[in-house]
Amino acid sequence: MFGLEALDLARIQFAFTISFHIVFPAITIGLASYLAVLEGLWLKTSNTLYRDLYHFWSKIFAVNFGMGVVSGLVMAYQFGTNWSAFSDFAGAVTGPLLTYEVLTAFFLEAGFLGVMLFGWNRVGPGLHFFSTVMVAIGTLISTFWILASNSWMHTPQGYEIIDGRVIPVDWFAVVFNPSFPYRLAHMATAAFLATAFFVGASAAWHLLRGRDNPAIRKMLSMALWMALLVAPVQAFIGDLHGLNTLKYQPAKIAAIEGHWENVGDEPTPLILFGWPDMQREETRFKVEIPALGSLILTHSLDKQVPALKDFPPEDRANSTIVFWTFRVMVAMGLMMILTGLWGTWLRRGERLYTCRPFLHLAVWMGPSGIVAILAGWYTTEIGRQPWIVHGLMRTADASSGHSAAQLGFTLALFVVVYFVLFGAGIGYMLRLVRKGPKIDGGKETSEGGPGKPRTPARPLSAAEEGLEDGETDTLPERS
Numbered sequence: 001m002f003g004l005e006a007l008d009l010a011r012i013q014f015a016f017t018i019s020f021h022i023v024f025p026a027i028t029i030g031l032a033s034y035l036a037v038l039e040g041l042w043l044k045t046s047n048t049l050y051r052d053l054y055h056f057w058s059k060i061f062a063v064n065f066g067m068g069v070v071s072g073l074v075m076a077y078q079f080g081t082n083w084s085a086f087s088d089f090a091g092a093v094t095g096p097l098l099t100y101e102v103l104t105a106f107f108l109e110a111g112f113l114g115v116m117l118f119g120w121n122r123v124g125p126g127l128h129f130f131s132t133v134m135v136a137i138g139t140l141i142s143t144f145w146i147l148a149s150n151s152w153m154h155t156p157q158g159y160e161i162i163d164g165r166v167i168p169v170d171w172f173a174v175v176f177n178p179s180f181p182y183r184l185a186h187m188a189t190a191a192f193l194a195t196a197f198f199v200g201a202s203a204a205w206h207l208l209r210g211r212d213n214p215a216i217r218k219m220l221s222m223a224l225w226m227a228l229l230v231a232p233v234q235a236f237i238g239d240l241h242g243l244n245t246l247k248y249q250p251a252k253i254a255a256i257e258g259h260w261e262n263v264g265d266e267p268t269p270l271i272l273f274g275w276p277d278m279q280r281e282e283t284r285f286k287v288e289i290p291a292l293g294s295l296i297l298t299h300s301l302d303k304q305v306p307a308l309k310d311f312p313p314e315d316r317a318n319s320t321i322v323f324w325t326f327r328v329m330v331a332m333g334l335m336m337i338l339t340g341l342w343g344t345w346l347r348r349g350e351r352l353y354t355c356r357p358f359l360h361l362a363v364w365m366g367p368s369g370i371v372a373i374l375a376g377w378y379t380t381e382i383g384r385q386p387w388i389v390h391g392l393m394r395t396a397d398a399s400s401g402h403s404a405a406q407l408g409f410t411l412a413l414f415v416v417v418y419f420v421l422f423g424a425g426i427g428y429m430l431r432l433v434r435k436g437p438k439i440d441g442g443k444e445t446s447e448g449g450p451g452k453p454r455t456p457a458r459p460l461s462a463a464e465e466g467l468e469d470g471e472t473d474t475l476p477e478r479s
Contacts, residue, residue: 009407010082010399013414015381017074020418022377023370024068029143029188030195031061032136034222035116039129049214055120056215056437057199060429062117065109067425074414082407086388086398090166093159093174097149105142109135143188151180153389154380155248166392178248182241183380189234190376193336194369196226201366202433204359215437217353220362224352228340235333239296246297249390250306252383255319256326257293258283261307267294268305273327276319281309283323317383325378332372339365 004012035054042050076098079087087094115123115131123131158173159166168174200223206216246253254260258276259268260283270293274286297305308316339361346352353359388395 004404004408006402006404006407007396007399009404009411010402011395013082013407013411014078015378016411017071017078017414017418018377019374020422021068021071021075022373024064024071025139025142026191026194026370026373027064027198028061028068029139029191030193030198031057031064032132032139033192034195034199035061036129036132036136039132043125043129049218052437053215053218056432056435058117060432063425063429063432065113067422071418071422082400082402083388083398084400086393088165089393089398090153090389093152093156093166093168094149096168097145097152097175101142101145101149105138105145108141109138112138140188143191144184147184147187148175148177148180151183152177154183154384155179156389156392161392166389179241179244182237182244185237186234186241186376187373189230189237190369190373192226193230193234194373196223196230197336197339197362197365197367197369199223200227201363202436204362205366205433206436207353208356208359208363211436212353219437220353224340224343224362227336228344231333231336231340235337238330238333242297243299246305249384251308251311251315252317252322253297254306254308254311255317255322255383256379257297257305258286258319258323259293259305259307261309262304265304267291267301267303268297268307269293270296271323274323276323278316278318278320283319314386317385322379322383325375325382329372329375329379332368332375335365335368336372 035058038050038054038057041047042054079094112131112134115128116135119128119131152174155178156166157177158168158170158175160169161167199219203216203220203223206212207220242253255276257268258271258274260281262268267290269288269290271283271286271288274283274288276283291301293305294301294303308319342358342361343352346355346358351358384390386394386396388398
């Protein structure tokens with residue numbers, strides 16, 4: 001298929017399916033915590049605005065959660081179908097970690113999700129809020145175990161190799177491997193930021209179309225506070241993660257920087273832009289700043305960053321790809337920080353909700369968090385190559401040995417099914433966003449609440465409702 005070998009097609013198939021999957025858990029993590037905050041604020045202040053925002057975003061959360069579960073099942077099966085040699089080699093580590101994720105996080109989420117979505121007028125306020133919090137905690141526990149498994153593949157420890165298989169001997173060392181804390185914090189924070197900009201973009205979209213009410217304003221305000229406070233923290237976490245990667249995966253850093261060789265004892269420059277050429281072993285058309293690479297990556301001006309030529313060609317990641325995916329991620333992060341700062345400046349003149357250039361920027365920044373997550377994920381996973389378990393097993397030795405024709409057919413099938421199935425799901429989510437929070441001229445239509453008469457927040461209830469102006473978006477009465 002297009003001159004690609006079976007291994008290339010297996011890698012592309014995994015990358016394609018995980019690119020779809022990672023979007024949904026990221027939004028699920030952020031929305032779950034956002035819903036917990038909204039319900040907590042409503043219980044504390046009795047402001048019905050928070051309640052209506054909760055009902056609105058709980059529908060979107062439910063649809064997103066469902067797509068995340070479905071897409072995640074495919075990922076689990078691929079370990080056995082396309083990467084059976086890896087499963088045989090490292091299954092004693094990765095298998096239990098993924099099982100712990102199901103036994104703790106997934107069961108916790110599934111156990112309380114029904115109460116959260118359908119129990120609004122069937123249980124008391126305390127129990128309903130507890131259920132929402134448990135779902136939010138469940139998403140974070142899921143992140144914990146998934147990142148523990150993936151991080152071990154980057155910085156393995158706590159194991160022995162017996163009869164050609166990895167055997168865990170210290171589970172604490174396996175779980176809390178050297179890169180795990182940084183990658184967990186980086187991913188969780190990225191999920192919060194992605195959700196914040198998703199929420200903020202939806203609010204800005206409504207404001208640009210003249211739908212200015214307290215609920216929409218609150219959505220935008222909360223999103224921008226998150227951007228202002230968390231985006232700089234994410235940059236700091238990223239710096240710590242970079243230092244950890246330099247220590248344990250120096251070849252990845254060299255590929256990310258497009259840095260081929262050091263000159264004498266000179267500090268390493270920072271290459272802002274260029275085109276790393278793997279065949280010519282140089283970065284062409286580069287624009288660089290002297291010594292800045294050493295300052296950023298080692299926090300000193302007298303240390304050098306390892307260069308790609310320090311490693312054999314067969315141990316080098318594809319610098320052409322990770323050089324640019326990393327810069328896309330950093331660019332999105334800088335834009336998030338600037339958006340948060342601009343929003344704060346506009347608050348001073350009470351122009352946050354009326355400055356159309358800023359609102360247009362907020363809309364365009366809606367997918368920035370997802371773009372940053374995907375770019376960061378590509379940087380991490382492609383930068384690990386040629387290892388599937390760093391230093392222990394090469395990716396070429398991990399595949400199941402299927403033919404290129406078989407993998408090409410299944411890849412094409414995945415592309416068609418995914419775009420149809422998840423395209424429809426994403427389209428439906430955007431339809432829900434178009435509707436906006438349920439509000440009537442800025443006044444709430446009923447009191448209600450947990451344990452009081454009010455229609456539950458059914459995630460698919462909007463399917464039968466119109467989207468045009470003048471149509472009601474009142475939830476149907478409970479039978």
